[in-house]
Amino acid sequence: MNKRISTIIFIILVVLLCVPVLTSVIYKFGVNKFYKACLDVKYKANLEYIKNHNANLEINLSENNDFTNLLINDGYIKIKENKVSFTLKNYYLSKCAYKLEDSDEIIVISLTDNCNINLINNNINNNFTFDSKTQTITDYSGSSDVIIPNKIDGIDVINIGKRAFHNKGITSVYINSSVKTIEEEAFLNNNITSVTIKGEPVIKEKAFMNNFIENIDIESATYEIDSFKNNLLSEEDAYFINDNILMSYGGYSKNITIPSFVEKIEATFNNLNVTTFNTGNNLKEIPDYLFKDNNLEEVIIGENVEKIGKEAFMNNKIDNLTILSSKIILEGAFKNNYITTINLPSNLKEIKESAFMNNKIYNITFESKLDYIGEKAFKHNYITSLNLDVTKIDKEAFMDNLIETININCTNYGIDSFKNNLLNNNDAYFVNGNTLVSYGGYEKNIITIPSDVLRISATFSNLDGWVNLNNTKVIDANAFANNKLKKVNLRNVIEIGKNAFLNNDLTSLIVPNSTMFIKEGAFKGNKFNKVIMQGKTSMKDFKEIYFDSFDSGKIVFEGE
Structure with a gap:
């Protein structure tokens, strides 16, 4: 007992x-x-x-x-x-x-069982470096659990300085109500899992970025861009918003849908492991670079969006894209993805440079007339057919595709806008007035320039036969450079531009009496045996000719 x-x-x-x-x-x-x-x-x-x-x-x-x-x-x-x-x-x-x-x-x-709990901790203030004049904490040397007091040495703590707690191994933060400003990157790169903030401070850019925050209690605050980016908050707590503007996203979800009341985004989402993005119902504008360099696979653009920003979705893995609304799509917006099919909305008016470049698009639908398609907008894709009504198409816009059939209404084509496609000869020549600006045909052996063409500004590639220039009078720079042409008829040509026939396989050439201008390197890099100058006695009979225009073969003046 x-x-x-x-x-x-x-x-x-x-x-x-x-x-x-x-x-x-x-x-x-x-x-x-x-x-x-x-x-x-x-x-x-x-x-x-x-x-x-x-x-x-x-x-x-x-x-x-x-x-x-x-x-x-x-x-x-x-x-x-x-x-x-x-x-x-x-x-x-x-x-x-x-x-x-x-x-x-x-x-x-x-x-813990061994914990010594003190009612008054007289040593806590010694952990802070405090500027009493500005009432700012500028550095910290204490434990991983941080408590910002209302006062230090009897003086109100008003500010937490820039990078004051940066990379300190902190795990939790409690900030009292005296604090009015938390400066840029104040708690950047720590191990923080929980944050409590009293009062109504301004939380500046990247203040709590790159942590592991799961629990957060903020009475009220004004947020700046990316103040809580790269954390582990639930979707319920992950959106930091000022006046319907999303300033920061602090979640970890792979599937993001912007809250319905958000009208504008200033936060960035780059370098996050997000696979699905939905703009929600009221977002009006997608900012530049929003999801650049991510792993997005699906994107849904809502019905109130008016603008998709520059490089907003560049360098992702998007293979499922829905665009319900946008008046303008800016430069590189969807460049370098895996998009295969796309229906563009009826309110769309402009597509800027490289917007859909380097995808796998084979099927594209334009719902209404466009004002402008920018340079390289759809370059390097797999488009096979095109039905398009547009005011202007800029250079190389549809270059390097597989277009076989085309129904197009356009009066202003850019240089090489349809180069390297598979169109038949009836549809392969794109002309502004009397100027040939693009050739999109599959024929590579015998090229006959349409008789109404007076100037060639287009450039040709992979030709291995001969060219009949018909009534062409001016050939612009580089037009036939770097091919394997064996024969060319210059009968009506007046001017031949710089490097126009550079690096071909020409062995003979007749330059007609009509030709008066031959620019630098025009026929350089060929294999001439003989070049005949009709109606001329010397180089002085040309209005402009350069000594490096020819670098092989004997030149014969038939006017002698």
């Missing part, structure tokens, strides 16, 4: 030694932020109120009750000093608690 009593006494002593004690009266409980912990009140409490405690109560609480085993979540206990003795117990978590010197709060950071 005595042995049993001794054992019981020993157990009681062990328990008492492991239980830390605080002396205070419970004033109120904080908002939903405590891990499971047991608050065992040993004294009658003058309980004023309990707010949002999210507690499991074994008995109903009322004034002058004795109560035990109150389970609460991790957070803050508001108290008044030296009125009630109570103990905090926890057998599952590693938590510790202490009270700020100039506040009626006990803050539970961690609680």
